[in-house]
Amino acid sequence: xxxxxxxxxxxxNENRGEQTSDLIRSVYPxxxxxxxxxxxxxxxxxxxxxATLDDPEHGLTEDALxxxxxxxxxxxxxxxxxxxxxxxxxxxxxxxGMGFVALHSAHASKPFAKLMGTNTGxxxxxxxGLKTRLWKLDYSHPIAEGIGxxxxxxxxxxxxxxxxxxxxxxxxxxxxxPSGEVFRSGCCWTRSGGRIFFFQPGHETFPIYYDENVKKVxxxxxxxxxxxxxxxxxxxxTKSLEKLD
Amino acid sequence: xxxxxxxxxxxxNENRGEQTSDLIRSVYPxxxxxxxxxxxxxxxxxxxxxATLDDPEHGLTEDALxxxxxxxxxxxxxxxxxxxxxxxxxxxxxxxGMGFVALHSAHASKPFAKLMGTNTGxxxxxxxGLKTRLWKLDYSHPIAEGIGxxxxxxxxxxxxxxxxxxxxxxxxxxxxxPSGEVFRSGCCWTRSGGRIFFFQPGHETFPIYYDENVKKVxxxxxxxxxxxxxxxxxxxxTKSLEKLD
Amino acid sequence: xxxxxxxxxxxxNENRGEQTSDLIRSVYPxxxxxxxxxxxxxxxxxxxxxATLDDPEHGLTEDALxxxxxxxxxxxxxxxxxxxxxxxxxxxxxxxGMGFVALHSAHASKPFAKLMGTNTGxxxxxxxGLKTRLWKLDYSHPIAEGIGxxxxxxxxxxxxxxxxxxxxxxxxxxxxxPSGEVFRSGCCWTRSGGRIFFFQPGHETFPIYYDENVKKVxxxxxxxxxxxxxxxxxxxxTKSLEKLD
Amino acid sequence: xxxxxxxxxxxxNENRGEQTSDLIRSVYPxxxxxxxxxxxxxxxxxxxxxATLDDPEHGLTEDALxxxxxxxxxxxxxxxxxxxxxxxxxxxxxxxGMGFVALHSAHASKPFAKLMGTNTGxxxxxxxGLKTRLWKLDYSHPIAEGIGxxxxxxxxxxxxxxxxxxxxxxxxxxxxxPSGEVFRSGCCWTRSGGRIFFFQPGHETFPIYYDENVKKVxxxxxxxxxxxxxxxxxxxxTKSLEKLD
Numbered sequence: 017x018x019x020x021x022x023x024x025x026x027x028x029n030e031n032r033g034e035q036t037s038d039l040i041r042s043v044y045p046x047x048x049x050x051x052x053x054x055x056x057x058x059x060x061x062x063x064x065x066x067a068t069l070d071d072p073e074h075g076l077t078e079d080a081l082x083x084x085x086x087x088x089x090x091x092x093x094x095x096x097x098x099x100x101x102x103x104x105x106x107x108x109x110x111x112x113g114m115g116f117v118a119l120h121s122a123h124a125s126k127p128f129a130k131l132m133g134t135n136t137g138x139x140x141x142x143x144x145g146l147k148t149r150l151w152k153l154d155y156s157h158p159i160a161e162g163i164g165x166x167x168x169x170x171x172x173x174x175x176x177x178x179x180x181x182x183x184x185x186x187x188x189x190x191x192x193x194p195s196g197e198v199f200r201s202g203c204c205w206t207r208s209g210g211r212i213f214f215f216q217p218g219h220e221t222f223p224i225y226y227d228e229n230v231k232k233v234x235x236x237x238x239x240x241x242x243x244x245x246x247x248x249x250x251x252x253x254t255k256s257l258e259k260l261d
Numbered sequence: 262x263x264x265x266x267x268x269x270x271x272x273x274n275e276n277r278g279e280q281t282s283d284l285i286r287s288v289y290p291x292x293x294x295x296x297x298x299x300x301x302x303x304x305x306x307x308x309x310x311x312a313t314l315d316d317p318e319h320g321l322t323e324d325a326l327x328x329x330x331x332x333x334x335x336x337x338x339x340x341x342x343x344x345x346x347x348x349x350x351x352x353x354x355x356x357x358g359m360g361f362v363a364l365h366s367a368h369a370s371k372p373f374a375k376l377m378g379t380n381t382g383x384x385x386x387x388x389x390g391l392k393t394r395l396w397k398l399d400y401s402h403p404i405a406e407g408i409g410x411x412x413x414x415x416x417x418x419x420x421x422x423x424x425x426x427x428x429x430x431x432x433x434x435x436x437x438x439p440s441g442e443v444f445r446s447g448c449c450w451t452r453s454g455g456r457i458f459f460f461q462p463g464h465e466t467f468p469i470y471y472d473e474n475v476k477k478v479x480x481x482x483x484x485x486x487x488x489x490x491x492x493x494x495x496x497x498x499t500k501s502l503e504k505l506d
Numbered sequence: 507x508x509x510x511x512x513x514x515x516x517x518x519n520e521n522r523g524e525q526t527s528d529l530i531r532s533v534y535p536x537x538x539x540x541x542x543x544x545x546x547x548x549x550x551x552x553x554x555x556x557a558t559l560d561d562p563e564h565g566l567t568e569d570a571l572x573x574x575x576x577x578x579x580x581x582x583x584x585x586x587x588x589x590x591x592x593x594x595x596x597x598x599x600x601x602x603g604m605g606f607v608a609l610h611s612a613h614a615s616k617p618f619a620k621l622m623g624t625n626t627g628x629x630x631x632x633x634x635g636l637k638t639r640l641w642k643l644d645y646s647h648p649i650a651e652g653i654g655x656x657x658x659x660x661x662x663x664x665x666x667x668x669x670x671x672x673x674x675x676x677x678x679x680x681x682x683x684p685s686g687e688v689f690r691s692g693c694c695w696t697r698s699g700g701r702i703f704f705f706q707p708g709h710e711t712f713p714i715y716y717d718e719n720v721k722k723v724x725x726x727x728x729x730x731x732x733x734x735x736x737x738x739x740x741x742x743x744t745k746s747l748e749k750l751d
Numbered sequence: 752x753x754x755x756x757x758x759x760x761x762x763x764n765e766n767r768g769e770q771t772s773d774l775i776r777s778v779y780p781x782x783x784x785x786x787x788x789x790x791x792x793x794x795x796x797x798x799x800x801x802a803t804l805d806d807p808e809h810g811l812t813e814d815a816l817x818x819x820x821x822x823x824x825x826x827x828x829x830x831x832x833x834x835x836x837x838x839x840x841x842x843x844x845x846x847x848g849m850g851f852v853a854l855h856s857a858h859a860s861k862p863f864a865k866l867m868g869t870n871t872g873x874x875x876x877x878x879x880g881l882k883t884r885l886w887k888l889d890y891s892h893p894i895a896e897g898i899g900x901x902x903x904x905x906x907x908x909x910x911x912x913x914x915x916x917x918x919x920x921x922x923x924x925x926x927x928x929p930s931g932e933v934f935r936s937g938c939c940w941t942r943s944g945g946r947i948f949f950f951q952p953g954h955e956t957f958p959i960y961y962d963e964n965v966k967k968v969x970x971x972x973x974x975x976x977x978x979x980x981x982x983x984x985x986x987x988x989t990k991s992l993e994k995l996d
Contacts, residue, residue, distance in 0.1 A: 032851050111870050111915075112860050133868040134943045151443050157735055158477045158694045159729045165423060177396045177435070178410060180846075185918060190422070190435060192443045198396050198435050208869045208915050243646055354668075356625050378623040378697045380601050401941045401978055425601075425698050428675060451891045453624045453670050488891055641912045641933050655913060666923070667886045668900060680912070680925060682933045688886050688925050 023242040025060045026084040027053045028075065030091040030098075033220050040220045048090050048220060052119070055231040056088075062238055069094060070140040076102040085242040086115035088234075089122045090218065103127050110210035115241025117234075120218030128214070131207045132182055138250070140176035140197060145222065148172045149192045150201055150229075157188045159202065159213065159236045166230040173195035173219035184229070191216060202233070204240075212243040267488040268307045271329040272298045273320065275336040275343075276313035278465050286463045293335050293465060299362070300476040301333075307483055314339055321483040325455075330487040331360035333479075334367045335463065348372050355455035360486025364481075365463030368424070373459070376452045377427055385421030385442060390467065393417040394437045396447055402433045404458065404481045411475040418464035420444040426459070436461060447478070449485075454474065456486040513552045513732040516574040517543045518565065518579040522559035523710050525650055530710045538580050538710060542609070545721040546578075559584060566592040575732040576605035576745060578724075579612045580708065593617050600700035605731025607724075610708030613669070618704070619730065622672055623699045630666035630687060635712065638662045639682040640691055640719075647678045649692065649726045657719040663709035671704070673692040692723070694730075697725075701731040758797045758977040761812065761819040762788045765826040765833075766803035768955050775955045783825050783955060787854070790966040791823075794908045797973055804829060811837040820977040821850035823969075825953065829931045838862050845945035850976025852969075855953030858914070863949070866942045867917055875911030875932060880957065884927040885936055885964075892923045894937065894948065894971045902964040908954035910934040916949070926951060937968070939975075946976040 029049035033040040039249030044051050053064040067075025069091075079085070086108065091098070103126045110116050110131060118128040124137040151166045171208035182205065189202030215233060217224045222232055262393040274294035289296050298309040310329075312320025314336075314419070326332070332351065348371045355361050355376060363373040369382040396411045421442030427450065434447030446461035460478060462469045469475055521540035523530040534541050543554040557565025559581075571577070577596065581588070600606050600621060608618040614627040641656045666687030672695065679692030685704045690708035705723060707714045714720055764784035767777040779786050788799040802810025804826075816822070822841065827831070838861045845851050845866060853863040859872040886901045911932030917940065924937030936951035951970060952959045959965055 130865075131868040133866045138943075149441055153422060153445070154428070154696075155423065155699055156701055158733075177398060178400065182917070182940070182942060183399070183432075183920060187428075187432070190443050192437060192441055194439075196394055196437055197442050199438045201397075205917070206644075206871075207917060209645055211646055244649075375620075378621040383698075399941075400944055401946055427672070427695070427697060430673060432606045450672065451889075452672060453628075454890055456891055488893075503920075639931055643912060643935070644918070645913065667888060668890065673889070677918075677922070680933050682927060682931055684926055684929075686884055687931075688927045688933050690888070734803075 018132075020079055024083055024085045025053070025064045025088060025238050025240055026075075026080060026086075027056070027064055027066045027068070027088045028090065029068050030094045032072065033092065034096050037220075043221060043223050044225075045215060048218070048225065051225045052088055052090065052095075054236065054239055055225055055234050058218055058231070059235045059238070062235065074098060074102045076105060078105060081105055081109045083111070084114055086238050088117045088119060088238075089125055089127065090119045091125045092220065094119035095125050096138035098126055100126070103130065107131065107170035110212070113243065114210035115238070115243065116210060116212045117237050117241055118214045119211070120173075120216060120224075121179075123214060123216075128212075131212055132205070134182055135180045139178070139199070140174075140221060142195070143219070144174065144195075145171040145219075146174055146194050148174070148217075150189045150217070151169065151192065152188070153190055154186050154188045157186050157204070158240045159186075159188050159204070159233060161236050162232050163229060167216060169222070169224060169227060169230070172217055172224065173220045173222075175201070175216055175217050187195050189216075211243055213237045266306075268483055269328055269330045270298070270301050270307055270309045270333060270483050270487075271320075272301070272309055272311045272333045273335065274311070274313050275339045276315065277310075277339050282465075288466060288468050289470075293463070293470065296470045297333055297335065297479065300470055300479050301483055303476070304480045304483070307478065314342060319343060319347050321350060323350060326350055326354045329354070329359055330481050332348070333362045333483075334370055334372065335364045335365060336370045337366035337465065338363065340370050343371055345451035348375065352376065355457070356453035358488065359490065360455060360483070361457045361460060362458045362482050362486055363457070365418075365461060365469075367424075368459060368461075373457075376457055378452070379427055380425045383425035383440065384423070384444070385419075387440070389421050389440075390416040390464075390466070391419055391420070391439050393462075395434045395462070396437065397433065398435055399431050399433045402431050403416060403447070403485045404431075404449070404478060405434050406481050407477050414462060414467070414469060414475070415474060416467045417462055417469065418467075420446070420461055424459060434461075454488075456488055458486055460483045471485065511551075511726055514573055514575045515543070515546050515552055515554045515728050515732075516565075516570060516576075517546070517554055517578045518580065519554045519556070519558050521560065522584050523582065527710075529701060533711060533713050534715075538708070538715065540736070541715045542578055542580065542724065545724050546728055547716055548721070549725045553723065559587060564588060564592045564594060568595060571595055571599045571604065574599070574604055574705045576607060576611060576728050578607045578728075579615055579617065580609045581615045584613035585615050588616050590616070593620065597621065600702070601698035603699035603733065604720065605727070605728070605733065606700060606702045607701070607727050607731055608704045610663075610706060610714075613704060613706075615700075618702075621702055621742075622695070624672055625670045628670035629668070629689070630664060632685070633663050633709070634685075635661040635709075636664055636684050638664070640679045640707070640709075641682065642678065643680055644676050644747045646675050646680045647694070648730045649676075649678050649694070649723060651726050652722050653719060659712070659714060659717060659720070660709060661712045662714065663712075665706055683742055699733075700734055703731055756796075758973055759789070759818055759820045760791050760797055760823060760973050760977075761815060761821075762799055762801045763809075763825065764803050765800070765829045766805065767829050768827065772955075773781070774815045778956060778958050779960075783953070783960065786960045787823055787969065788823065790819045790960055790969050791973055793966070793968045797970065809833060811839045811840060813840060816840055816844045816849065819844070819849055821852060821973050823852045823854060823973075824860055824862065825854045826860045827856035827955065830860050831862055834942060835861070835932065842866065845947070846943035848944035848978065850973070850978065852972050852976055853947070853949045853953060854882045855908075855959075858916075858949060858951075861884070863947075865931060866947055867940070869917055870915045873915035874913070874934070877909050877910075877930070878954070879909065879930075880906040880954075881929050883909070883910055883952075885924045885952070888925055889921050889923045892921050892939070893975045894921075894923050894939070894968060896971050897967050898964060904952060904957070904959060904965070905960060906920065906957045907952055907959065908957075910936070910951055924951075929959065942980075946978055948972045948976055 184203035397434035674693035919938035
């Protein structure tokens with residue numbers, strides 16, 4: 017049988033809200049990165065490490081990235097503080113096969129925007145903490161494995177269309193909000209060798225990453241994005257191929 | 262400038278509810294087909310004819326179809342009465358370049374199901390006559406031309422996911438319903454030479470096809486689906502091509 | 507770790523050429539189905555059975571299909587002899603989650619055509635037994651796992667565009683032929699709960715299914731198409747969802 | 752009838768080869784931009800202007816771009832000399848609805864790479880001046896309007912897969928080369944409000960842009976990319992929508 021290799025996940029978080037807000041710290045005493053990593057580590061085939069904005073080089077060194085199969089990214093208010101150098105390293109590794117999972121406000125993060133090529137910061141949003149219902153649209157997608165027709169979160173930030181993204185290659189979830197919005201909340205793309213998943217849930221003041229369905233999606237996403245092949249060329253790309261008869 | 266040819270639309274309706282229900286007849290005194298045709302004919306480049314289930318050969322003769330650029334189809338309770346012979350003629354013409362617009366319950370019609378290859382009858386539905394809001398997801402799509410970020414209908418039948426369709430090539434609209442459903446309400450596909458559009462609004466007891474936004478979408482859909490080229494092969498497909506050096 | 511379940515494959519072949527042609531029998535003494543099954547069985551997680559046109563009910567009984575995760579299908583000259591009843595059973599099982607792999611001339615088979623909704627019989631072809639080169643276009647696709655930038659087959663029937671299929675959801679391989687044709691030779695679609703793969707190589711007079719790269723693709727295709735989830739609805743689809751606040 | 756508005760095209764060219772190579776200048780005495788503009792201007796609904804690398808701000812001022820419906824871009828050896836400021840202006844206008852047509856080696860240009868999010872410089876190539884055959888794969892696409900099953904160019908630079916692009920939203924052409932390569936030579940994407948087309952033909956030493964089929968594609972591409980709508984939001988995106996009952 018095909019060997020199940022261990023998936024090495026790096027969970028990145030700007031980790032500033034946790035320092036400045038009692039509310040956020042009370043919801044995520046280990047930090048959002050801590051809880052996302054805990055949810056992922058519960059899977060026997062996933063190993064996690066974490067990194068944050070204030071680590072040297074944001075924890076996104078060449079060495080760290082070269083040991084990463086999938087990078088999870090949570091950021092919200094401090095996107096602009098991430099250095100272009102680190103962002104370019106992330107992009108390079110995605111192109112070479114590293115998975116990238118953008119969580120919640122990471123829709124506006126530098127690496128996600130650069131990978132998409134659109135103005136990904138553009139969407140509707142408001143923060144009353146309304147319910148949300150995530151509908152599973154792509155029944156065949158591994159990221160929806162084990163999820164029912166839909167699942168609900170009792171409180172979440174409301175996101176609404178139009179969300180300015182390239183048409184997803186797979187549209188796994190679309191969310192419903194009681195205030196009248198719909199939102200493409202689970203979307204897949206490929207960029208060069210790397211697989212990318214955006215997942216909307218995760219406002220910092222609600223305990224989203226403790227939810228059982230959300231945790232299942234995180235694990236599924238890690239497995240889906242941890243694809244083994246990398247783009248490679250077997251010979252000089254500027255030479256003509258061997259002549260065929 | 263490229264010539265704007267006249268688009269020849271045939272509007273088909275099972276036209277049985279109109280005979281048996283005072284309510285439906287009061288909403289659509291000319292029949293649903295009559296009102297859809299009126300909405301389309303208001304465009305200077307569209308000419309319409311109508312046909313119904315009880316016409317000879319359901320009005321879907323070889324002659325009628327060969328003079329049709331786009332076939333609009335409304336059906337609900339009497340799908341099974343449409344003959345396979347007529348359905349196969351419709352399919353053949355779609356393959357050869359005729360557009361096909363499936364309205365509302367035509368999701369479960371024979372031609373639409375055959376063109377999709379899935380169990381298109383499968384979706385959620387209930388009929389309280391709730392509001393609905395159609396969100397425009399594909400800003401670049403000609404069918405969304407002139408439509409705002411979203412539009413609303415004060416009363417419509419509720420449709421909900423999972424809608425068992427192949428992934429749309431373009432997802433133009435997604436609908437929101439107050440009872441908690443989302444629905445892919447404007448979807449495009451291509452099948453051989455023909456373009457296909459499904460548009461969800463149109464429950465027979467509400468005056469949907471009088472709505473200004475709906476009428477705009479109908480006209481846009483006719484123009485989009487009326488593509489001029491047809492699949493053709495210039496030479497014997499079983500012969501090798503001329504040898505290149 | 508996620509359990510690797512055994513994949514149950516049924517390999518179907520019309521198995522008539524093997525009876526009537528010494529050449530075909532010499533290339534495939536066990537029948538094409540026998541060799542495809544042997545190639546698949548070499549994988550430790552795949553179990554195979556075979557069925558042929560002349561078996562009772564073509565070997566496609568409800569019982570046989572209900573024990574099948576993925577159905578491989580090879581057919582060429584006797585598509586019309588497959589009963590509509592058997593075809594409809596196959597379609598129903600695909601809709602409910604069974605994978606379907608169409609090999610070579612199965613592009614014109616009844617089940618593949620019905621699943622696609624186009625005139626899949628339409629393509630160019632000629633039979634000089636020229637070389638072919640299959641280029642891997644979708645680097646991220648599991649079916650291309652372990653395949654280089656391209657691979658070659660020394661002799662194959664030539665297939666050429668335009669191939670009348672719906673736009674593939676993933677275009678894994680495009681083939682090059684020395685006589686000037688290109689062909690979409692590895693294509694994926696989803697239809698309801700089922701995954702579908704078309705793979706062009708496999709003309710009956712050449713030993714295609716003994717080739718190492720081809721065998722790798724067959725195994726990858728079985729694994730990709732053997733998706734575990736099936737479409738199901740948790741509650742009455744005609745009832746409104748539980749009211750949200 | 753819908754009014755046919757005039758399409759304002761800006762043709763950009765690095766225009767350095769024309770200064771330094773007698774061969775290139777002999778093929779394109781008016782510059783590549785001059786000939787592309789001439790081909791486009793022959794259409795009654797297209798007005799053209801040109802701009803080059805050595806113009807002030809490369810001719811890509813805010814003023815110039817705001818009067819442009821579609822920007823055609825030819826570049827090859829001097830991509831790195833285009834200022835990031837100009838590139839960012841181009842990207843902003845594409846996001847807001849300007850079409851962008853990348854010709855030939857513009858696959859590696861800064862704006863195209865930024866819009867794609869992949870390493871678009873990665874492909875095979877060699878320059879013997881072999882024949883090429885462009886196969887029309889998407890029969891329904893307006894860019895293929897009026898083109899036969901395929902067309903040929905007697906001499907062109909050879910490009911080959913793997914071409915490192917996001918999966919095209921429409922794959923209009925795939926090219927065949929006698930040396931054994933295939934190449935996705937006509938590809939469409941959408942990025943925010945803008946439509947993007949890549950078209951491979953156009954090596955500077957061959958008279959590609961004088962070819963009748965190529966000229967037809969250029970005109971079709973201008974019309975396809977010149978979509979009128981632009982992304983806009985009708986109200987404050989951070990406010991909840993009007994409450995529905």
